[in-house]
Amino acid sequence: MSVESPPETVVVDTDLDEPPEKVWRALTEPALLDRWLAEAKEKAEVVESEPGQRLRLAWRDFDSGGGLVESEVTFTLTPMITGGTRLRLVHDGFVHTSCMGALALLPRALRRPQPTMLRGLAWAA
Amino acid sequence: MPPEAALFRTLADPTRRAVFERLGDGEMTVSDLRSGFSVSQPAISQHLAALKAAGLVLERRAGRNAFYRLRPEGLAPLAGWVDRYRTFWPERIAKLKDVLKDMQP
Numbered sequence: 001m002s003v004e005s006p007p008e009t010v011v012v013d014t015d016l017d018e019p020p021e022k023v024w025r026a027l028t029e030p031a032l033l034d035r036w037l038a039e040a041k042e043k044a045e046v047v048e049s050e051p052g053q054r055l056r057l058a059w060r061d062f063d064s065g066g067g068l069v070e071s072e073v074t075f076t077l078t079p080m081i082t083g084g085t086r087l088r089l090v091h092d093g094f095v096h097t098s099c100m101g102a103l104a105l106l107p108r109a110l111r112r113p114q115p116t117m118l119r120g121l122a123w124a125a
Numbered sequence: 126m127p128p129e130a131a132l133f134r135t136l137a138d139p140t141r142r143a144v145f146e147r148l149g150d151g152e153m154t155v156s157d158l159r160s161g162f163s164v165s166q167p168a169i170s171q172h173l174a175a176l177k178a179a180g181l182v183l184e185r186r187a188g189r190n191a192f193y194r195l196r197p198e199g200l201a202p203l204a205g206w207v208d209r210y211r212t213f214w215p216e217r218i219a220k221l222k223d224v225l226k227d228m229q230p
Binding site: 008009010012014016017018022023025026032035036037040061063069071087089091094 | 222223
């Protein structure tokens with residue numbers, strides 16, 4: 001399993017022994033989801049589904065101040081020659097909405113390439 | 126107030142957020158900042174004071190001038206949301222592997 005860390009995106013790649021059809025069931029059947037995603041599945045809503053290949057979820061969190069953090073989780077399944085599945089998870093598109101209006105997780109100012117400015121952010125270090 | 130909520134309260138004002146984003150271009154004085162905004166210089170100064178209090182902006186004085194610049198570390202509580210999932214997902218996928226092992230073919 002590898003975890004890349006580009007800013008504002010979480011990517012996890014993992015090779016599974018089971019075929020895509022079986023992995024798909026674990027990603028979509030409620031009783032199976034309960035066993036690995038547990039209560040976090042309440043945060044997800046299916047946006048797009050290509051059975052056995054790709055599952056896109058809208059993901060919602062509430063922060064301690066009552067604001068909403070919206071993001072997107074995509075699972076991509078690729079069959080491997082071994083009969084197993086390469087599973088890629090991408091979690092990105094984080095947008096924070098307070099009761100007063102939408103605000104991207106990091107304001108536009110910080111998205112410009114300014115290395116000296118970004119040095120202060122924990123994930124950019 | 127939790128740090129995230131304080132930040133969002135500070136940045137919720139559109140003019141203040143615009144001032145903050147404008148400082149992304151580099152260090153500037155209040156009068157540099159004022160051009161392009163339809164609000165008065167005292168209003169800009171007030172927004173800068175709020176941004177300073179929230180730890181989002183730093184002030185540097187040189188003679189009679191005050192220069193303002195971003196303090197990006199001030200946004201760290203927001204970046205924490207992404208970091209949270211950087212540990213969450215590998216843990217969950219380890220559990221998914223266990224579930225797959227237990228499943229009937």
